[in-house]
């Protein structure tokens with residue numbers, strides 16, 4: 001590690017992405033090759049952030065990469081595809097609004113390769129939480145997490161002095177004492193719901209300050225590990241010195257991220273095949289055979305960067321991956337409950353000044369509201385042209401067998417309560433997605449959670465479901481896992497890794513021994 005948090009590889013100083021970013025998993029020596037010494041090929045299975053991060057890192061180091069993506073678009077859960085409104089307007093529909101937090105250091109390093117100033121990201125000035133009985137705001141917080149905790153506690157009307165006296169201090173301190181080994185040993189068998197109950201917050205404070213955050217992990221509190229929740233609280237809140245507000249994309253992710261990344265891969269000599277699923281792998285004496293929906297491929301290296309259903313299907317169908325302990329890890333992976341994304345084109349505007357994105361609580365299954373004309377250029381043009389509004393509603397951790405019509409009814413009710421100007425608005429158009437492909441972080445799941453490294457030479461895993469040895473979540477976890485998968489394979493070739501970054505690995509009050 002060099003001055004100002006920079007790292008040094010092969011005498012090249014790589015500046016830290018933020019003065020708060022900490023380098024993680026740095027190799028002991030930097031005297032390695034910058035490029036693969038002999039011609040090397042890799043197949044990356046999955047064109048989400050995990051797969052594309054791995055592909056970019058490998059291709060930059062001279063590996064000839066082929067990316068296989070089952071869908072006709074890149075990006076996976078952040079993906080976007082072209083659709084058309086009835087009036088003929090083309091638009092890019094996405095798998096849903098995404099927030100780009102400032103401590104997503106590895107994701108930002110990836111995106112800076114195609115947009116050095118990150119010009120497609122625009123800062124928000126608040127992260128409001130709206131409820132029928134009052135709102136919370138994350139505006140005006142500092143870069144010092146402990147000061148933020150005190151500030152939020154002081155200004156929320158949901159916590160009075162008498163409530164604070166009742167808070168379970170040792171349980172609350174677990175947020176500041178995060179340490180992978182100790183926290184997972186103590187809390188992985190506990191549910192997130194049990195942990196949040198144990199804090200003894202008044203119900204309204206619990207709902208406004210904690211429920212919204214917990215639900216953003218897509219897992220229901222009753223079936224999520226408290227250790228996984230504490231890891232996320234540490235990553236987003238108590239160890240994050242880059243602020244609680246986030247950036248948003250000012251254009252669809254297709255234009256902002258995935259077309260530029262595909263062009264970068266092309267310039268690096270990589271081949272991206274969309275609409276091509278991988279079916280199975282077979283270990284060969286040297287390297288791998290990959291069976292696909294089209295012609296078979298062979299490669300020296302493979303990164304398996306699908307979602308959870310994808311990895312289970314590919315591993316089940318593969319030959320030569322006979323390591324019972326590892327297969328048990330793969331078989332232990334689950335998806336969590338379904339989520340819904342409902343985009344509405346309304347015939348009238350929402351009130352001026354509505355937040356581009358707002359978390360919600362106390363309005364049934366509705367988890368957040370995005371006003372797309374306040375975010376993206378495409379929706380802004382439509383709203384200006386028609387005088388309408390493009391609103392997106394999300395609902396996470398839905399119960400099994402959820403009925404679409406009933407859910408839509410509840411989501412619309414929630415919107416009308418919080419944004420009463422939408423009462424009576426006509427739906428000009430709508431797009432509704434109900435999906436179930438986010439990973440589960442169930443109580444007790446950490447022991448078997450697979451890591452990037454596999455028992456097989458030349459094969460690594462990536463995705464937001466893998467276990468990482470440093471704090472991370474969601475898009476940042478996918479990107480960091482992809483880069484780590486590439487580094488793991490590059491290490492076998494003696495090639496210098498991509499520097500990786502995170503917030504502090506341990507909480508500010510974590511015991512030192």
Ligand SMILES: Cc1cc2nc3c(=O)[nH]c(=O)nc-3n(C[C@H](O)[C@H](O)[C@H](O)COP(=O)(O)OP(=O)(O)OC[C@H]3O[C@@H](n4cnc5c(N)ncnc54)[C@H](O)[C@@H]3O)c2cc1C
Nearest residue numbers: 046048049050070076077096098099278310463464474475
């Ligand atoms: C509604 C919603 C909102 C979200 N909001 C946020 C947010 O605000 N901030 C945030 O950080 N994160 C957010 N996330 C989470 C984020 O989208 C994911 O963590 C991240 O995109 C995961 O990336 P990945 O590459 O691990 O997986 P994926 O994006 O799922 O990519 C896996 C890819 O593999 C492909 N695949 C599967 N099987 C095969 C096969 N056999 N062959 C070839 N390809 C295959 C899939 O089609 C997919 O493209 C949100 C997710 C959702 C669903």
